[in-house]
Amino acid sequence: MPFIPDTSERLWRGLPVSSGVAEAVVHVLKDEFDEPAERAIEQDEVDSELVRLDDAIAATKNEILALQHSIEERGDGTEADIFETHLMLLEDITVLDHVRKTVRNKGLSVDFVYYKLMRRHMEALRGVNDPYLRERFIDIKDITQRVMRHLRGEQRAELSFDRPVIIVAHDLTPSDTVQLDRSKVMGFAIETGSMNSHAAIIARSLGMPAVVRLHGLCDEVHTGEHVLLDGSEGLFIQRPSPETLARYRQIEARTEAQEDLLQALASQPAVTLDGREICVGANAEFVDELDSIEESGAEEVGLFRTEIVYLEDPDASEEALSELYIEVVQRLTPRLVIFRTLDLGGDKLDPRLAEEPEPNPFLGWRGIRVSLGRKDFFKRQLRALLRASCHGPIGIMFPMVSGVEEVCAAKIVLQECREELEREGFAIPEKIQVGAMIEIPSAAVTADLIAPEVDFFSLGTNDLIQYSIAVDRLNERVADLYQSTHPGVLRMIRMVVDAGQRFKVRTCMCGEMAGDVELVPLLVGLGLDELSIACGQVPRVKQAIRKLNQFDCVSLAIEALKLSDAAEIRALSRVLAVEAYPELLG
């Protein structure tokens, strides 16, 4: 009977781990991880076996060093780090000692002993609780594959593609992904894995689709087949039908058109349909982000984090700090840049303190408390910021404020610095915006006492929510309780905005809640003056504002403040969002 190939579309469902859609030809990456034969050796062969091991280790080491060199040239910092770890795994004294002893005592070939030992470690790691740590077995597999290949005397096959491909494999090691031609690889379809797999992490960092847990795929798919990979829905479609292809192409065209529209409008102000303008700013931390900020249409930098320098050098000098701050200001002026003074635990500044860790660092010595407790340090930072203010408009805000006394104390130090600098001949601008981060509940409920002392409030919702609901977001047992639309949180936001309005103080929000597109109607309705978010989200949030009516948002907020259920409140905001800008939602 003639063989009639199956030409119908076949759909595979897996776990989506990196969004996006790709249409290309398959390349199946063969898994070369078979167990070598258990070969017995004579006692007089032991020494030469061990030399084989040493040679294979040395060859692998050279291979990896060469790889690291070429990565450095390419500028891929994170991947270079992974290979640093591989080198250590390769030369791990415990492993090598064990292998040598076993080869000698049991009279077995080094291939078999090395493989079995590494395999044991791999399986052990796969059995740990932590989902991230579990996936790191792939590093051990990677090293083992290299060493085994050298023991076999084989060369690694060079992979090059003449057209776009989607890689299908059992799993992908760092060595696999690093040598893939990034211009030709469009996505990954993997049989095993999870969100934390190396393949998933790389796909996300490269912005290409990836689907994992496609069990049995490698045996059923051939290199050269035309497929469609949907990393957003977790689908791998073999032999996609014309209808399927047409559907996806339509979605792609729509998404692209939308991105273009958002980008074109990015620099326009965000004004609601009935004329209320909301300032949309960006949060930043690194000098390399500054270009993206300009492109995104952000009207100012609502939060510039200053911790990075101190993590590298706790004793950073005023000179070093002012050089950095001046660069940031010069690049962004005339946009306002609001710098947040050091928001770290005190032990980061003083290793002696690290000796006796605080039992509750979250409730301990950090933020403005550290600055006020280390006046010389605080003055260095404030002086550097004031010097930067000569080059463009800046704001200074204090983190972890628990009450008005801290703000007053900080302002006194600021004034001292200003007077010193003026005496030294610096022309510090007359008016510099000073603000308080509102992230501790006691500050939120006494916002009316703080208002007379500041020019603006900045709601740090991430921490405000944690402190108010008493939930650690990173604690898996209670993470579900973290709700940004908890009625308690909304009431606090309202209290702060209210105090701001009474004393003509601007209220800005710089936590993640500000970037939650579903909640923009609620935030506009609560009366926020500014939303400062990750620069990638700026165009979307601005467009969302443009599609809303402030009147409707205020009615929504009034309604929401009467409700007692966080989910209900969110749903209420979502109704308005879906009505006004469905195309901008997930």
Next chain:
Amino acid sequence: MTLEKEFTITNKNGMHARPAAQFVKHASQFLCEIWMEKDEEQVNGKSIMGLMMLAAARGETVKLTTQGTDAEKAMLDLGTLIESGFGDTE
């Protein structure tokens, strides 16, 4: 001299490959013996495989032991490294 001290792992992804590599890099510079223990399981602090197998996740407690001539310096250096989250910033 022998020193012993407990630490809580604070960085987000625990003692994964990168922090383990950093730890080993620092540990290898010292002459003394270095041991890391979690839940009664003890591994050589200069062995990256050992540390990875220990799989110390965020929030877990580990016991660091240093034994030998430069044990004090080692304890201070490695302790600071763990406390600072190995430079992993969130």
